[in-house]
Structures are given as structure tokens and as C-alpha cells.
Amino acid sequence: MFFLTYLRRELRHRIRQATVIAVGLAVGIGLVVVVTAASNGVKNAQGTVLHALYGIGTDVTVTKTPGKPSSTAHGAGAFSPGKNAQAVDQLAGGNLGLIDESFVARVARLHGVAAATGGLTGQTDTRLTVPSVSELGPGGQPPSSALNPVTFSVDGIDTAHASLSPYASGTISSGRGFRSSDARSRVAVVDSGYAAAHKLKAGSTVTVAGTSFKVIGITSQAQGGGPADVYIPLAADQVIGLGPYGSSLNGQVNTIYVAAASSADIPAVQEEIAALLPSATVSTSSSLASAVTGSLASAASLADDLGRWLAVAVLIAAVAVASLLTIAAVGRRVREFGTLKALGWRSRRIVGQVLGESLVMGIAGAALGVGLGLGGAAVVSAIAPVVSATVGENPGGAAPQNVTFNGGGRTSSTPAGYYHTVDVHLTAPVTLTVIVLAVVLAVAGGLVAGSLGSWRAARLHPATALSRVE
Amino acid sequence: MYKLTGVTKTYSKRGGTVFAMRDVDLSIADGEWLAIQGRTGSGKTTLLQLLGAMHRPNRGVVSLGGQNLARMPEARLASVRAATIGFVFQTFNLIPTLSAQENVEAALVPRQLADARRQARALAALDSVGLADRAHHLPTELSGGQQQRVGIARALVKDPKVLLADEPTGNLDTDTRDEIMSLLQTLWRERGLTVVLVTHDSAVARRAQRIATMKDGYLSVALTPEDRG
Numbered sequence: 001m002f003f004l005t006y007l008r009r010e011l012r013h014r015i016r017q018a019t020v021i022a023v024g025l026a027v028g029i030g031l032v033v034v035v036t037a038a039s040n041g042v043k044n045a046q047g048t049v050l051h052a053l054y055g056i057g058t059d060v061t062v063t064k065t066p067g068k069p070s071s072t073a074h075g076a077g078a079f080s081p082g083k084n085a086q087a088v089d090q091l092a093g094g095n096l097g098l099i100d101e102s103f104v105a106r107v108a109r110l111h112g113v114a115a116a117t118g119g120l121t122g123q124t125d126t127r128l129t130v131p132s133v134s135e136l137g138p139g140g141q142p143p144s145s146a147l148n149p150v151t152f153s154v155d156g157i158d159t160a161h162a163s164l165s166p167y168a169s170g171t172i173s174s175g176r177g178f179r180s181s182d183a184r185s186r187v188a189v190v191d192s193g194y195a196a197a198h199k200l201k202a203g204s205t206v207t208v209a210g211t212s213f214k215v216i217g218i219t220s221q222a223q224g225g226g227p228a229d230v231y232i233p234l235a236a237d238q239v240i241g242l243g244p245y246g247s248s249l250n251g252q253v254n255t256i257y258v259a260a261a262s263s264a265d266i267p268a269v270q271e272e273i274a275a276l277l278p279s280a281t282v283s284t285s286s287s288l289a290s291a292v293t294g295s296l297a298s299a300a301s302l303a304d305d306l307g308r309w310l311a312v313a314v315l316i317a318a319v320a321v322a323s324l325l326t327i328a329a330v331g332r333r334v335r336e337f338g339t340l341k342a343l344g345w346r347s348r349r350i351v352g353q354v355l356g357e358s359l360v361m362g363i364a365g366a367a368l369g370v371g372l373g374l375g376g377a378a379v380v381s382a383i384a385p386v387v388s389a390t391v392g393e394n395p396g397g398a399a400p401q402n403v404t405f406n407g408g409g410r411t412s413s414t415p416a417g418y419y420h421t422v423d424v425h426l427t428a429p430v431t432l433t434v435i436v437l438a439v440v441l442a443v444a445g446g447l448v449a450g451s452l453g454s455w456r457a458a459r460l461h462p463a464t465a466l467s468r469v470e
Numbered sequence: 471m472y473k474l475t476g477v478t479k480t481y482s483k484r485g486g487t488v489f490a491m492r493d494v495d496l497s498i499a500d501g502e503w504l505a506i507q508g509r510t511g512s513g514k515t516t517l518l519q520l521l522g523a524m525h526r527p528n529r530g531v532v533s534l535g536g537q538n539l540a541r542m543p544e545a546r547l548a549s550v551r552a553a554t555i556g557f558v559f560q561t562f563n564l565i566p567t568l569s570a571q572e573n574v575e576a577a578l579v580p581r582q583l584a585d586a587r588r589q590a591r592a593l594a595a596l597d598s599v600g601l602a603d604r605a606h607h608l609p610t611e612l613s614g615g616q617q618q619r620v621g622i623a624r625a626l627v628k629d630p631k632v633l634l635a636d637e638p639t640g641n642l643d644t645d646t647r648d649e650i651m652s653l654l655q656t657l658w659r660e661r662g663l664t665v666v667l668v669t670h671d672s673a674v675a676r677r678a679q680r681i682a683t684m685k686d687g688y689l690s691v692a693l694t695p696e697d698r699g
Contacts, residue, residue, distance in 0.1 A: 002572075002579050002588070009567040339563040342524060343624070344552020344580040346545060462551075463524040466559070 007356050017329060018361050021322045025365025025445050026372055028311070028318035029438045033373020035311040036437065037428035038380055045424040058164055059266050062107065062256035062273055064097030064280045066244035086130040091154055091209035091241040093123030096254035098243045103277060104158075104256055110272045112265030117161030118253030120237045121228070123154045125208050152194060154208055155228035156237025156253075159183045164257045167219070167231050175202030175217030183233050188213035192220040194229035206230055209240040318365075319445040326358055326453035337457050338465025347458040354454035355447060362446020366439040373430065373438060380428035471632070471664050472498035472521060477530030477540075479516050490516040491527070492687040500631075503658055503665045504691075505678030512684040514668045515636060521666055522555050522634045523547040534632075552580035556625030560637035562617040564609040564624075570596060571605040574624045581628065595627035596620070599653060615646035619653065626657060633658070635667040639674055651677055 011018050101118055108116035128149035131142050157167045159178040167178075173192055188208070190200050195218045200206060204215045213232055221227035238249040258273070260266045266284050273282045330337075337350050474496040481488045490513040498504055498521075508514040519525040520532050523539045524547075532539040534554065539547065556577075564573045574592035583591070596602050599619040609617055618638060625633055638654070639647035651674055658665050667678060675681050682691045 001585065002575060005572060006565075006568065006576075009572075013567040335563060336565055339557075339559070339565070340576065341548070342522065342551060342557045342563075343577045344548050344550075344628075345576075346548045346580070349579070461524075463519040466519075466524070466563070 003353065003356065006353060007360065010353075010357055011360060014329060017325055018357075018364075021325050021358075021361045021446075021449065022364040022368060024318040024321045025362060025442050026368035028315035028445070029366060029369025029442045030372030030376055031314045032311040032441060033370060033430060033434055033438050034376035034380065034428065035308055036434045037373070037377040037430045038426070039308070040431065040434070041380070041426050041428045044429065045426055058257045059260040059263070059284060060258040060269055060273065061283045062099065062103075062258065062277060062280050063254065063283070064099055064277075066095070066097040082130075083132060085132045085135065087127075088130055089125065089127045089207065089210040091123055091125045091237070092246075093120060093241065093243065093254060095122050096244075097279075098247065098249070098252040098254055099256060099277065099280065101251045101253050104253060106276060107256055107258060107273055110269060110276070112261050112269045112272070114259045114261045115161060115164055116256055116258045117158040117164045119158060119165050119234060119255050119257065120156030120241060120249065120253055121166065121255050123156070123237070123241055124151050125154050125230070126151050152229035154230045154232060154237070154241075156234040156241065157189075157231050158234045161257075164259055166227070170219035170221040170227065172217045173220045175215070177217050177219070178231070178233065182216070183235050185233060186211065186213045186236060187216045187233065189217045189219050189231040190215050191227045191229050191231075192218050193227070208232060211236070211240050315441060315445065319448050322358075322361070322365075322445060322449035323452045326354070326449040327456060330354060330453040330457050333457075334460060334465045337460055338462050341460070341462035342466060351454040351458045354457055355450040358446045358450025358453065359443065360446075361449075362443040363439075365446065366442030369442055370435055370438050373434075377428040377430045380426070386425055471500045471502070471535065472496065472666075473531070473533040474520070475531045475533070477520065477527045477532060479513070479520065479525065479527045489513075489687045491520070491684075491689070494530070494687075494689045496682065496689060496691065498664060498666065500664055501662045502680070503678045504667070505675035505681045506666065506668045506684060507670070507672070507675050507681060508684035513687045514684040517684060517689070518634050518636055518666060518668050521632070522557060523550045548580070553628065554631050556628065556630035556633045558618070558621050558625050558633065558635035558638045560640040562609070562614075562621045562641075564617055564620055566609055569606045569608055570601060570612065570620045570623075573609070573620055574627050577624045577627050591627055592623075595623040598626070598657070599623045613646075614642050615649060618642065618646075618650055622650070622653065622657070626661070626663075629661075630663070632664045632666070635665065637668055637670065639669070639671060647671070647674070 099118070104116055104118040107113060126149045135143050137143060155165070155167060157165055157178060159182045160180040162168060162178045167189070170191070172189070175189075177189060178187075188206050190204075190206060195201065195215075198206075200215055200218070202215055202217055205212050206215055207213070208230060213230075213236070219227075219231070234253070238252065241249045243249050243252060243254075256273075258269065260269045270282050270284055273280070340350055341347070474494055477491055477494040477496075478489070479491040481490055494517065496517075506514045506517060516525065520527055520539070521534075523534070523542070526532075526540050530540065534550065537550070539550065542550070564570075565576065568576065571589065571592045574595050575588050578588045578591060581588075593602060593605055596605050599622050601616060601619050601623065604612060604616060604620075609620070612620065618641075621638075625635075633654075635654070639650055642650060654665070654667075655677060657663065665678075667674070669675050680691055680693055682689055
């Protein structure tokens with residue numbers, strides 16, 4: 001076929017220029033692949049963190065900021081020294097506001113909701129010894145031995161819908177997980193880290209708020225999770241635990257996990273829940289992503305802002321250079337095209353010839369660019385920088401504040417454990433979509449360059465072209 | 471074959487208007503050999519380009535076989551050039567990246583022939599100018615005379631009715647010039663071509679049946695001394 005013969009001969013004749021154009025496009029494409037892959041890696045890392053914290057399959061979470069304490073509330077953790085020292089074991093979760101459990105069923109009935117479940121998360125079991133009055137120091141200060149409470153975190157799980165909670169992100173490494181029939185049982189699943197530290201295994205007993213639970217399984221949480229140390233059935237948790245400011249947990253949850261029927265339903269579901277529970281914080285996976293802080297968020301911002309614009313700028317520069325070189329090449333071939341027109345070639349055939357040459361350079365650039373991109377992404381994955389992510393228990397809502405008054409005045413601070421900081425290994429996965437995007441961009445770049453060049457060739461009048469002195 | 475009536479062609483140059491041809495009337499019969507002479511800038515190349523359907527006049531009629539080239543759209547002009555007219559250029563205008571055979575094949579591309587047929591016709595055309603053994607040589611591997619022979623083969627491979635040659639021997643030495651002119655004369659006789667040839671060289675012009683002279687855009691036509699004698 002003459003078209004291919006001519007194309008091959010021209011590209012071979014201008015191999016240096018063709019290489020410059022292809023390499024220029026390849027650098028742009030390679031950068032797009034690496035940046036897009038890194039961006040995907042950041043999104044995956046965010047997804048890992050959020051799934052670990054809020055459960056795989058959860059599309060929407062509903063939480064509340066704790067209200068103001070009532071005048072009669074005495075609060076969890078407020079212990080009054082007595083005549084004798086007292087051993088205390090108390091389960092309390094003061095960082096999230098409580099939601100009446102009846103709302104779980106009402107949310108589950110909303111249009112577009114596939115499933116909903118309630119849970120009690122972010123609770124801390126505290127064991128300490130309250131000193132006797134006689135042990136208090138000057139000014140009523142407790143002895144230092146009383147300031148070392150033993151704590152561990154506890155989540156209350158609706159065993160009938162355990163697949164819709166952070167607990168579901170883990171894998172049972174020994175024993176078994178919760179079953180629906182465990183709802184009223186005194187059984188627990190323990191995180192593998194906590195189990196190893198406390199020599200617990202399936203069949204052991206763990207004590208929560210003074211109540212013994214039989215360990216039925218050990219769970220390992222996915223990377224990036226902020227796992228609870230101990231998971232117990234929600235019903236048991238509601239009996240033995242305390243809410244904010246010492247309130248009862250009877251019939252209460254502090255988080256509702258919602259799965260939408262489809263991803264398209266998520267915004268509508270979010271609006272419906274917000275209307276049902278106006279004082280609640282309704283978070284979707286996208287809004288949760290924006291609540292992630294730390295170096296993971298910085299990496300996401302870097303990938304989205306600087307990286308993407310850098311890639312776009314390099315790509316534009318590459319296409320501009322390719323266009324200029326193609327136009328210059330057409331300029332040097334004016335007499336050639338004039339001769340072809342004198343031989344009876346139509347403009348569109350000459351345009352097709354120039355476009356064909358540019359297309360080949362674009363495809364070469366795409367192949368080289370994908371190779372560069374894969375290499376770059378592999379380097380990013382090999383270096384595997386560790387980024388940290390920090391997420392509050394109630395993303396989107398204001399963090400609760402512990403307020404204390406002392407001689408220096410009023411001091412407020414976010415309660416310990418409210419924020420989870422986890423480390424995630426950043427990778428740069430190159431998807432088929434990214435490769436297709438790269439090929440399309442390179443070919444489009446080549447065609448843009450070819451179009452500009454061939455537009456000039458098409459406009460040439462044969463007599464004018466032939467009279468051009470080279 | 472050709473009939474030009476009241477043809478005027480102007481160019482805009484540095485804000486002014488240059489008359490390349492002024493009210494030119496000319497008839498060229500089928501199978502005729504016409505030479506066009508004139509000084510540089512006299513309008514002879516413009517006349518050749520109008521005959522070759524590469525330009526349109528500002529005024530007048532350029533009729534080829536009864537069709538007015540002055541009114542034809544560019545696509546149809548391209549078809550006329552592809553089917554009816556063969557060009558031979560002073561600087562050969564071979565495509566440097568293509569072999570001699572491929573350069574000749576380029577003239578058949580608009581005909582959309584099958585590869586084998588196109589290649590066979592190109593090889594036959596090269597054979598007719600004595601260059602079959604150089605078919606796979608690049609232009610840079612050929613002498614000036616050989617390149618012009620390739621140019622002639624390219625012009626004639628499509629069996630045109632008209633051969634237009636713009637200073638075809640302008641870049642050749644005297645011996646090669648005579649070889650090329652003898653070849654053109656042979657092909658003209660064998661094929662019954664209509665030849666219009668622009669030249670500065672009176673020795674070349676004398677081979678034509680008629681000589682037209684362009685001066686300041688005006689055309690005058692005379693019979694050759696041989697024809698008159």
C-alpha cells in the first residue's frame with residue numbers, strides 16, 4: 001500500500017525529529033500515568049483507612065456530637081474517694097452523642113437504603129483504683145499510683161448486621177466471628193494485637209466493665225484500621241456501658257452504618273437521613289475522605305493539585321513542541337506537497353498522509369509513555385512511602401471538648417482516642433483505564449500536531465507551493 | 471485541445487497589482503508541440519500553470535477539451551491533473567525519500583489502482599525512459615539526467631493527453647539536454663501527446679512546432695523556422 005510505504009520512508013528519513021516528537025509525548029504521557037497512578041494510590045489508601053474505620057460496604061455513617069451535660073449528670077470517670085480505696089472497671093464512650101436505637105429501623109426503611117445497623121464505637125474500658133480520702137495528698141491531689149489506669153477500647157456490634165461495621169473489615173484468624181444468635185450472649189471477639197499483648201485466645205475470658213465475656217474469636221484488622229481492642233454484642237454493651245456524662249446506653253447507639261441500594265442513591269439517602277435526624281452528622285465516603293487529615297491528605301492534595309497540573313502542563317508543552325516540529329516539517333515539504341498536488345493528489349490525501357505520520361509518532365509516544373509511566377509507578381510503589389491519616393470518630397462534626405477549670409482558668413482539649421492516626425503504605429496502581437487514557441492522550445496529541453501541520457499543507461495552492469524556493 | 475480566450479492573471483505584490491498575463495488568446499491543437507519563451511517574470515510559467523489547472527485566471531476562459539478550467543472547483547481540477555496532464559519540472563521535484571519506481575507510482579495514487587498493477591505500470595514507464603535497472607534507487611543516487619528521466623516517466627505513466635514541461639533541461643548540461651529533448655520528441659511522436667514546453671533555451675525551443683513568446687504579460691505566437699521554411 002503506497003500510503004504505508006510513503007509513511008515509513010518519511011518517518012525513517014526524519015527519524016531524529018520523529019524520535020524527539022515521540023519522546024516528548026512519551027514524557028508527558030508517562031507523567032500523566034505516574035500522577036494518575038499515585039492519585040489512585042492515594043484514593044485507595046483513603047479508602048483503606050475509611051473502610052477500616054467505618055466498615056466495608058458502608059456508604060453513609062450517622063453520628064452525633066454529644067450534647068451539653070444536664071445539671072444532675074455526674075459523668076463517667078467522676079469518682080468520689082471514700083473511706084476505703086475502690087477498684088473501678090467502667091466502660092464509657094463520651095466522644096459521640098447518642099442516637100435512639102429506633103432510628104436505625106427508621107433509617108433502614110428509607111428509600112434507597114439497602115441495610116442499616118447501629119453500633120457503639122469509640123468506647124474505653126477504664127480500670128483504676130480510686131484512692132481513699134486518707135491517701136489524697138495536699139489540696140486533694142490523688143497519689144501517682146492512682147493516675148495509671150488500664151484502658152482498652154471496646155465496640156458494641158449488632159451481631160445480626162455485623163457485616164456493616166468496622167468490625168467487618170477484619171479477618172477472623174482463629175475461633176469464629178459473631179453470629180446473629182450471639183446478640184444476648186456474653187461473648188467477645190478480640191483484636192489480634194490486643195490478644196497477643198494479653199495472651200488471649202479463643203476460649204479465654206476477657207472482662208469488660210466488670211462483666212466476663214468469653215472470647216470466641218481473634219480478628220486481624222486490615223492495614224490502616226483503627227481497630228477496637230474488644231468487640232462485644234451491642235445488647236450487652238448497652239447494659240454495661242455508659243454514655244456521655246454518665247448517661248445510660250439502654251436503647252441507644254452512637255453510630256448508624258448505612259448501605260445504599262446503589263452508589264447513585266447515596267446523595268438522596270444522605271439528604272433523607274439529614275431530614276430524619278437534623279442534629280446528626282451524616283457522612284458519605286466522599287465527605288469522609290475530606291475529613292482525613294495528616295500526610296495522606298497532604299499527598300492527596302499534592303496529587304490532585306500540583307501533580308495533575310504538572311502533568312497537564314508537561315502534556316500541553318509536549319503537544320505544543322510536537323505541533324511546532326510538525327508544522328516546521330510541513331514547511332520544509334511545501335514543494336513536495338505542491339508536486340503531489342500537481343500530480344493530482346487531493347488535499348485530503350495529503351492531509352491524511354501528514355496525519356498518518358503524526359498518528360504513528362503519537363502511538364510510538366503512547367507506547368513509550370506507558371512504559372515510562374509503568375516504570376515510574378513501579379518506582380513509587382517500590383519506594384512505598386508511608387503516609388499517615390488522621391480521622392476523627394465523628395467526621396464532619398465538631399470534635400468534643402473536655403473542659404476543666406483550675407487555678408489557671410478554663411482549659412479545653414479533645415478527648416484522648418477521639419482521633420485515630422494510622423499509617424498507610426502508598427502505592428501507585430496503574431489501571432487499564434489509566435493506560436487507555438494515556439494512549440488516547442498520546443494519539444490525540446499526535447493528531448493535534450498532525451492536524452495543525454496538515455491544515456497548513458491542505459491550504460497550499462499547488463502553484464504557490466511549487467514556486468516556493470527551498 | 472486548449473483554447474484560451476481573454477485570459478488575464480494578476481498578482482498582488484507589495485500593495486500593488488502585477489499583471490502576469492493580459493488578455494491572452496491562444497489555441498493549441500491536439501498533438502501539437504508548443505514552446506513558450508520569454509524573459510524572467512514575463513508570465514510564461516503563469517501561462518503553463520493556467521494550462522496545468524494549477525491556477526485560475528482573474529478573467530477569461532481556459533478551455534481544455536471543451537471544459538472551462540477557470541470555473542472548476544479544486545477537487546475537479548485535481549481530477550483533471552490526475553487524468554489528463556503530466557508535468558515535468560526544471561528541478562525534477564522527485565520526492566527524496568522514495569525510490570525512482572515509487573516516485574513514478576506516486577502519479578498513479580489518485581487512480582487507486584491495485585498495488586501490483588500500479589507497480590507494473592511504474593516499472594514499464596521507467597523502462598520506456600531507459601531506467602528500469604534503477605527502479606529502486608533513491609533520487610540522490612541518480613544523476614541529473616536520470617532524475618529528469620524519472621520525472622518524465624512519472625509524467626507519462628498515467629498516459630496523459632498533455633505534457634507540460636517547465637524548463638525541463640534548465641538544470642542539465644548540453645549533452646544531457648539533447649538526450650532528454652530527443653527522448654521527449656520520441657515520446658511525443660509515439661504517443662501523440664500535446665506538449666507545451668517553457669524554455670529559455672532557443673535550441674530547445676526550435677524543436678517545437680510553434681514558439682510563443684511572452685513579454686510583459688502579452689503573448690505572441692509564431693511558427694518555427696522549419697515549419698515556415
